[in-house]
Amino acid sequence: DDTLARQGGDEFIVLINEVEEVDxxxxxxxxxxxxxxxxxxxxxxxxxxxxxxxISLYPDDGVEVETLVRQADAAMYRAKQE
Incomplete structure (x- = not known):
């Protein structure tokens, strides 16, 4: 099952299980x-x-929750600058 959770403020986390392809x-x-x-x-x-x-992907971007969240956050800020 996939999960949508509010992290705080206006930030949400979407967990997608069993990803076969990055696409x-x-x-x-x-x-x-x-x-x-x-x-x-x-x-x-x-x-x-x-x-x-x-977006961050397990295990490519990290194996710990904190690392995955930090990587996704960094990716979001890079996307905002583009």
Missing amino acids: DVTRVARRLVESVSSPFEVGGQVFRVGCSLG
Whole structure:
């Protein structure tokens, strides 16, 4: 089972189990960005939000949770600069 958890503030962690290819994670990331970026209406007002994300893979980017989170965070900041 995959897991979505709030880390704190406006940060969330998505754990995807049994990844066969890196492209699988990339597809999930794209779908997440598209879903979050879709405008939505509340009380007659249209809202738009965005998100930035970073990806880390076990065991390539680390074997400890803290390392994986740190690597994903660094990847997110690199993505924001591009």
